[in-house]
Structures are given as structure tokens and as C-alpha cells.
Amino acid sequence: xxxxxxxxxxxxxxxxxxxxxxxxxxxxxxxxxxxxxxxxxxxxxxxxxxxxxxxxxxxxxxxxxxxxxxxxxxxxxxxxxxxxxxxxxxxxxxxxxxxxxxxxxxxxxxxxxxxxxxxxxxxxxxxxxxxxxxxxxxxxxxxxxxxxxxxxxxxxxxxxxxxxxxxxxxxxxxxxxxxxxxxxxxxxxxxxxxxxxxxxxxxxxxxxxxxxxxxxxxxxxxxxxxxxxxxxxxxxxxxxxxxxxxxxxxxxxxxxxxxxxxxxxxxxxxxxxxxxxxxxxxxxxxxxxxxxxxxxx
Amino acid sequence: xxxxxxxxxxxxxxxxxxxxxxxxxxxxxxxxxxxxxxxxxxxxxxxxxxxxxxxxxxxxxxxxxxxxxxxxxxxxxxxxxxxxxxxxxxxxxxxxxxxxxxxxxxxxxxxxxxxxxxxxxxxxxxxxxxxxxxxxxxxxxxxxxxxxxxxxxxxxxxxxxxxxxxxxxxxxxxxxxxxxxxxxxxxxxxxxxxxxxxxxxxxxxxxxxxxxxxxxxxxxxxxxxxxxxxxxxxxxxxxxxxxxxxxxxxxxxxxxxxxxxxxxxxxxxxxx
Numbered sequence: 001x002x003x004x005x006x007x008x009x010x011x012x013x014x015x016x017x018x019x020x021x022x023x024x025x026x027x028x029x030x031x032x033x034x035x036x037x038x039x040x041x042x043x044x045x046x047x048x049x050x051x052x053x054x055x056x057x058x059x060x061x062x063x064x065x066x067x068x069x070x071x072x073x074x075x076x077x078x079x080x081x082x083x084x085x086x087x088x089x090x091x092x093x094x095x096x097x098x099x100x101x102x103x104x105x106x107x108x109x110x111x112x113x114x115x116x117x118x119x120x121x122x123x124x125x126x127x128x129x130x131x132x133x134x135x136x137x138x139x140x141x142x143x144x145x146x147x148x149x150x151x152x153x154x155x156x157x158x159x160x161x162x163x164x165x166x167x168x169x170x171x172x173x174x175x176x177x178x179x180x181x182x183x184x185x186x187x188x189x190x191x192x193x194x195x196x197x198x199x200x201x202x203x204x205x206x207x208x209x210x211x212x213x214x215x216x217x218x219x220x221x222x223x224x225x226x227x228x229x230x231x232x233x234x235x236x237x238x239x240x241x242x243x244x245x246x247x248x249x250x251x252x253x254x255x256x257x258x259x260x261x262x263x264x265x266x267x268x269x270x271x272x273x274x275x276x277x278x279x280x281x282x283x284x285x286x287x288x289x290x291x292x293x294x295x296x297x
Numbered sequence: 298x299x300x301x302x303x304x305x306x307x308x309x310x311x312x313x314x315x316x317x318x319x320x321x322x323x324x325x326x327x328x329x330x331x332x333x334x335x336x337x338x339x340x341x342x343x344x345x346x347x348x349x350x351x352x353x354x355x356x357x358x359x360x361x362x363x364x365x366x367x368x369x370x371x372x373x374x375x376x377x378x379x380x381x382x383x384x385x386x387x388x389x390x391x392x393x394x395x396x397x398x399x400x401x402x403x404x405x406x407x408x409x410x411x412x413x414x415x416x417x418x419x420x421x422x423x424x425x426x427x428x429x430x431x432x433x434x435x436x437x438x439x440x441x442x443x444x445x446x447x448x449x450x451x452x453x454x455x456x457x458x459x460x461x462x463x464x465x466x467x468x469x470x471x472x473x474x475x476x477x478x479x480x481x482x483x484x485x486x487x488x489x490x491x492x493x494x495x496x497x498x499x500x501x502x503x504x505x506x507x508x509x510x511x512x513x514x515x516x517x518x519x520x521x522x523x524x525x526x527x528x529x530x531x532x533x534x535x536x537x538x539x540x541x542x543x544x545x546x547x548x549x550x551x552x553x554x555x556x557x558x559x560x561x562x563x564x565x566x567x568x569x
Contacts, residue, residue: 055471056471057451057468058451058452059451059452059456059457059460060451060460060466060468061466069471128484128485128488129484129488132488132489133488133489136488136489136490142442142443142445142489142491143445143474143485143489143492144488144489145474145485223477224481227474227475228450228474228475228476228477229471229472229473229474229475230471230475231471231472238472239472239474241475245477246450248477249450249452249475249477250450250451250452251358252330252357252358252360252361252452253358253359253360253361253450253452253453253454254360254452255360255363255364255381255383255384256360256363256364256367256384256387257387258381258383258384260452
């Protein structure tokens with residue numbers, strides 16, 4: 001009897017191992033194909049010309065495969081959206097975790113999370129049809145499909161991520177810390193700024209970086225509202241063409257296993273490295289500054 | 298290892314035999330989003346005539362369609378451009394001979410916002426606008442406003458025609474907004490007072506003002522007589538010379554009162 005139970009235990013262990021292994025195997029396979037389909041473009045252009053070339057004309061003859069404007073666009077869109085989303089997300093989280101009454105919290109928190117369930121194509125459509133004409137009228141810019149519009153839409157998408165993870169981080173600050181702070185005569189506000197926020201800083205940073213990595217990889221929104229001009233923008237109201245938009249727009253028509261096709265996969269590799277980098281930073285911060293109990297502040 | 302791959306081959310072969318046996322009357326159409334409206338309507342009408350044939354239609358782009366013909370995953374590939382040399386080489390290497398059938402003409406029409414006073418542009422003016430040489434409407438007789446140039450992404454079939462017939466191999470300047478579909482261009486121009494873009498004939502609507510090119514209006518008649526300068530042929534490719542159901546479908550497409558009527562209904566220009 002005992003032996004059988006042990007055997008069953010072993011089998012279950014293996015089954016779980018296989019399930020865990022499948023996702024890793026899939027990741028490795030995708031990576032392998034990404035690299036295999038992306039590397040050949042470097043027989044055509046040097047890595048330096050690819051990364052820092054200023055012109056993206058993949059179909060002209062001779063073609064130019066410079067993704068510098070696309071990289072700049074991706075980074076700018078991410079930074080600008082972070083500038084909008086971080087204050088919004090973190091402050092909402094502080095309000096929800098520390099200030100809001102239970103009733104307000106019960107209504108507001110699911111609402112913020114509902115924002116995350118909006119499909120990105122809906123947000124993109126909103127940006128294209130409502131926000132773009134609005135920007136044209138209000139700021140008198142030539143086109144509303146621009147860097148600013150894309151950043152705004154991406155901020156909408158990363159606020160729920162930032163807010164939810166931040167709220168968890170703030171809520172997990174040990175109550176003793178707050179009690180001690182209040183007992184020393186600090187006001188609620190002083191406790192939040194001097195104790196709660198520093199104690200949850202690693203969680204907040206993780207939240208921000210995960211929010212940003214969501215923004216940099218987002219495709220549909222930037223495809224619809226960023227404008228799509230492959231140039232280094234000179235103002236926040238210039239149209240841009242981030243990497244995911246370029247890949248999504250061109251992949252369908254690129255000749256199979258042609259140089260353009262390889263170049264798009266190589267762009268995907270660069271994009272993957274950016275998100276990987278963001279995730280590593282998030283991981284590093286959350287490990288390094290992990291709050292263990294109340295004693296490590 | 299060898300044994301394994303053999304086993305996989307056998308399994309695949311069996312699966313293949315089974316599917317072909319069970320779904321003998323299946324027709325797969327794939328490719329260009331420009332040809333998609335024609336293919337969809339044609340498929341519906343075709344299935345009414347041949348109820349035992351199941352036609353499935355999907356988009357994905359001209360490149361994807363031709364790739365599918367080369368891989369053998371589709372029977373008919375829609376394409377808004379002719380097959381490229383590299384694709385032919387790849388096909389021949391795999392022992393596939395794609396056969397093109399021109400099924401319709403399409404006009405590409407420059408469009409502006411309805412409030413724009415401009416009515417006509419010459420080919421040279423269009424070229425200068427898209428090269429970035431002319432960037433204000435006042436230079437070509439409009440208001441003193443910056444021109445918002447809207448183009449298609451460089452790998453689309455529509456762009457290719459534009460590049461060949463308007464740009465004459467010169468490049469569209471990097472500041473042009475690139476949209477991913479005809480619909481997106483139409484949407485962007487309709488929402489922007491000072492924009493100029495170009496769309497296929499079937500995408501014209503009341504929110505867009507079509508321009509005449511060198512004084513010629515974009516109509517079916519002008520496209521057929523080649524008086525209108527920016528038109529192209531739309532293709533369907535088959536894997537080798539079509540046989541069986543595929544042949545029936547191609548014959549249906551080319552039929553003057555069956556397939557070609559559908560071409561006109563979908564907003565394109567029939568062959569005859």
C-alpha cells in the first residue's frame with residue numbers, strides 16, 4: 001500500500017515537471033526560430049548599420065535596413081507613456097491602499113483592473129477616432145496620430161499593471177512599521193511618505209518596470225495611433241513608427257525568407273532584448289530590495 | 298533518430314491521406330487583403346452553385362498567400378502584385394510552379410478631406426508631395442497649411458504600385474505617415490483636414506474626396522481604357538495549372554457574368 005502511494009506521488013511529480021517543462025520548451029523553440037530567421041539579415045547589413053542606420057526602406061532597390069528611428073520611437077513612446085502612467089498608477093495605488101475607505105476601494109479597485117481587460121484594439125480605435133481629431137483641434141498640430149497620442153493610449157494600458165502591483169506592494173508593508181511611525185507622532189501623510197513608500201520601493205519599481213515592458217511590446221495601439229513615420233521625431237507631436245508596429249504592418253506582405261523578412265525578425269530580436277532587459281531589471285530589484293519582515297528597512 | 302523521423306513521416310502521410318479522402322471538396326483561398334472582398338463574395342456565390350464544395354477564405358497579405366502556395370497550404374493565393382523573382386526561385390526549388398490569373402483591375406485614387414479645395418493633382422505634383430519637396434498646400438493652390446502625407450507601409454501591394462507609377466522608383470520621404478491598410482488610410486484622411494492619402498477604388502466613401510489625376514477621373518471605364526494612370530491588375534495564383542475544384546473556381550472567376558460581375562459588385566474593375 002505504502003509503495004503504491006509513493007509511486008503515485010512520483011508519477012504526479014513527473015507530470016508536473018512535464019507541464020513546467022513544456023512552457024520552457026516553447027520559449028526556447030520560439031527563441032530558436034527568432035534567431036534563426038533573424039540572423040541572415042546580417043549577411044546583408046552590418047550590425048552597426050542595422051541598429052544605427054537612419055533609413056528604413058526595406059523594399060526599395062537597393063534596400064536600407066536601418067532601424068534606428070524605430071528603436072528611438074519605441075523608447076520615446078515607452079518613456080513618455082511611463083511619465084504619464086507612473087504618477088497615475090502609483091498615486092492611485094497609494095490612495096487605494098492607504099487612504100480610501102473600504103467601500104470606495106471595493107468599487108474603485110475592480111474598475112481600475114477592468115481597464116486592463118479592455119482589448120488593445122479598442123484602445124487603439126479610441127485613440128484613432130476620438131483622441132486624434134481632438135489633439136488636432138486643441139494643439140493645432142498637423143496630425144493627431146503621433147508620439148503623444150500613442151504614449152497616452154499606452155499609459156492607459158500600463159496604469160492597471162502598475163496600479164495593481166503597486167497596491168499589493170504597499171499593502172504588504174508590515175503594519176508594525178506604520179504603527180511605530182504613528183506612535184512616534186508622525187501624521188498619516190508623513191507615515192506614507194517617510195515609511196510606507198520607502199518600505200515598498202522595490203515593489204513599486206517592479207510595478208513600474210513591468211508596466212513599461214508591457215508598453216514597449218504593445219503592438220496594436222502603436223500600429224493604429226503612432227502615425228507610422230519612420231523618422232527620428234523632433235517634437236512630441238511628430239508621428240513615429242515603433243518596432244512592433246513596423247513588424248506587424250510589414251510581415252504579412254514581406255516575401256518569405258527574403259531580406260525584408262529576415263530584417264523584421266531581427267527587429268523582433270532587438271525588441272525581445274529590450275523586454276528581456278526590462279524583466280531582468282524588475283527581477284533584480286525585487287530580489288535585491290526584498291522586504292523581509294519588519295527588520296530590514 | 299532516423300527511425301523516429303520515419304515514423305513521423307508515416308503518421309503525417311496517413312493524416313494527409315485521411316484528410317484528402319474525407320475533405321475531397323475543400324478549397325482554400327488565402328492572401329491579399331485587397332483581393333479579399335472579391336474572394337469572399339466569389340466564394341459565397343461559388344458554394345451556391347457547387348453546394349458540396351467547402352470554400353474557406355482568409356486574408357494575411359499577398360506575401361503570405363504566395364508563401365502558402367509555395368508551401369502547398371492553400372489552393373488559391375490572392376495577390377495584389379505579381380510574384381517576385383525571389384519567390385519564383387524559392388518555388389522552383391521546391392518543385393512548385395505558381396500560375397498567375399489576372400482576375401480584376403484596381404484603381405488607386407489619391408484622396409483628401411472633403412473640405413479641401415484641391416480638385417486635381419498632376420502625377421508630378423503627387424510625386425513632389427510624397428518626396429517631401431512640396432510640403433504646404435499653398436504651393437499647389439490650397440490654403441497655407443502643412444500637408445499631412447499619408448502613405449501605405451512599404452511592403453503592401455498598393456504601395457508598390459504607387460512607388461512604380463507615381464514615385465518612379467524614388468523614395469517616399471520618412472516623415473510620411475504609414476498606415477497598415479486601405480481602411481486605415483481612409484480613416485486617417487477622413488479625420489484630418491489637411492491630409493492626402495491614396496486608397497483602392499472600392500474604399501471611396503462620402504468622407505473622402507477623390508482627386509482627378511492629370512484631369513482624369515478614377516472610374517471603371519477610365520481604368521479599362523487605361524486613361525486613368527494609376528491602376529493595377531489583381532491576381533489569383535494556383536499551384537501548377539489548376540485542376541478539379543480549383544479549375545472550376547478559376548473558370549467561375551473569369552466568367553463574364555458570374556465571377557466578373559462579382560468583381561464589379563465588390564467595387565473593383567472587371568476585366569471585360
